[in-house]
Amino acid sequence: MTGASSGIGAATARRLAAEGYEVVAAARRRERLDELAASVPAISAVTLDVTSAESVAELAASLDDVAVLVNNAGGALGVEPIERADPADWRQMYETNVIGVLRVTQALLPALERGAGGHIVVTGSIAGHLVYEGGAGYTAAKHGATAVVETLRLELNGRPVRVTEVAPGMVHTEEFSLVRLRGDQTAADRVYEGVKNPLTADDIADCIAFAVTRPAHVNIDLLVVKPLAQAAPYKVARS
Ligand code: 8X3
Helix, strand or coil, X not given: CECCCCHHHHHHHHXXXXXXXXXXXXXXXXXXXXXXXXXXXXEEEEECCCCCHHHHHHHHHCCCCCCEXXXXXXXXXXCCCHHHCCHHHHHHHHHHHHHHHHHHHHHHHHHHHHCCCEEEEEEXXXXXXXXXXXXXXXHHHHHHHHHHHHHHHHHCCCCCEEEEEEEECCECCCCHHHHHCCCCHHHHHHHHCCCCCCECHHHHHHHHHHHHCCCCCCCCCEEEECCCCEEECCEECCC
16 A cells, blocks of 8 residues: 555555455655554554655565555645646656556566455546646646556456556545645645535545455456535535
8 A cells, every 4th residue: 555644545554454454554754654553453554655666676575465556655736737837746746646656566566466366456536537727737647547557457457466446536635735735724725615525535445445345356447436516626516
């Protein structure tokens, strides 16, 4: 489980532990992971930077059989229109959301094939399937992640590894919008203002748990999940 220190990643680590999995929670921020691991005996913490080949290789070397890999690390940076966007932000989003999936998937594939059969889950986004103004850097990266998932399923056909994308819309987590809006808490709060029941990290953990707990011959390709109040990235009912 990458990106496990907060939000969807932490919720999914907890949920999969409750489903009986031994969960390796991996992320950059070790303190947060240690807290998570201390609160749930079936979770262990590993420091991981998905943008570092060495860090990913270290993770792979520490694992034996792996039943499920959840590629969850990623996120958005900035809401500028293309005419003002910073290429460095785009590069970073591509590095985490796309190359990160590539690196960790490559490194863990042998371990996923060693056991009874593996499952690769990618936390995508509706941004991987639609575009919206101010979102091009993120939508380009998430479209990239979707392309990786779809290609991987073709390339692994005939091998015992399932491939699933879970693509959430508006999920109210502590950090997603805060990071995207560069630490501006007021702007981050505005994203969810007046929205009745945005999704929670637990809602997405529930979808991931559903996909991975189907029988081994059942491959859920894609789950697109939005709150009832959201019909499109830019079409959100607010009171
Ligand atoms: C997050 C969903 O609508 O901000 O991945 O692109 S959205």
